[in-house]
């Protein structure tokens with residue numbers, strides 16, 4: 001056996017290597033733990049629709065043939081629970097991708113916001129909805145994945161419509177050299193205890209109510225993951241009794257009007 005000669009320098013290097021190794025192990029442990037929690041939460045979320053499908057299938061077997069009302073009720077329920085499972089699985093798969101695929105597409109945010117505004121105001125004609133895009137904001141351009149950025153915009157507007165009844169406002173502007181997109185509602189707001197968890201996977205303030213509206217508790221975590229994948233951030237402010245504002249901030253590529261000059 002040959003002894004390794006340790007100079008002061010090599011001791012420092014070994015120490016550093018040891019430190020890096022320990023940090024890697026710590027990270028791995030945290031990641032395994034997170035993954036375990038995700039799998040256990042996901043199984044729990046899937047259990048409910050599976051047991052509903054199962055019990056309706058049994059009802060169909062027992063009484064479906066002779067009773068058309070039972071037949072239709074069961075088929076409707078199975079169909080909607082299957083949709084729910086499909087939605088859950090798609091969202092889980094999206095979250096499980098560790099890296100958000102950002103390509104180098106140039107995206108005009110005002111176009112995405114305006115399209116979303118048109119789509120939602122067409123679908124929710126009875127709701128009061130305002131969209132404010134300043135002249136300056138109309139020229140904002142970011143680099144990123146267009147469908148994913150559209151998805152964040154949709155998630156925020158959809159939530160405001162789902163969880164509140166009053167008017168909602170969206171605003172695109174430029175703030176501190178970044179693009180800022182805000183969705184503000186005048187609903188009942190979210191308590192500070194719930195706000196701490198609002199971006200946690202599967203977290204819902206009111207499980208029963210959100211289940212009825214098809215909520216999975218994965219929309220905001222997906223939106224946050226996409227925002228971070230684009231070098232941006234998604235934040236929330238809420239006051240009970242007054243409403244909630246979600247803000248998406250994204251780094252700018254350049255301004256389209258600068259390009260034109």
Ligand code: ADP
Nearest residue numbers: 159160163204205206210215216217218219220
């Ligand atoms: P989902 O809407 O599918 O349940 P999200 O992750 O998008 O999941 O939202 C998590 C929870 O945050 C919702 O279930 C709801 O309780 C709450 N929430 C989201 N947006 C709002 C809002 N604008 N006003 C009040 N509560 C909200």
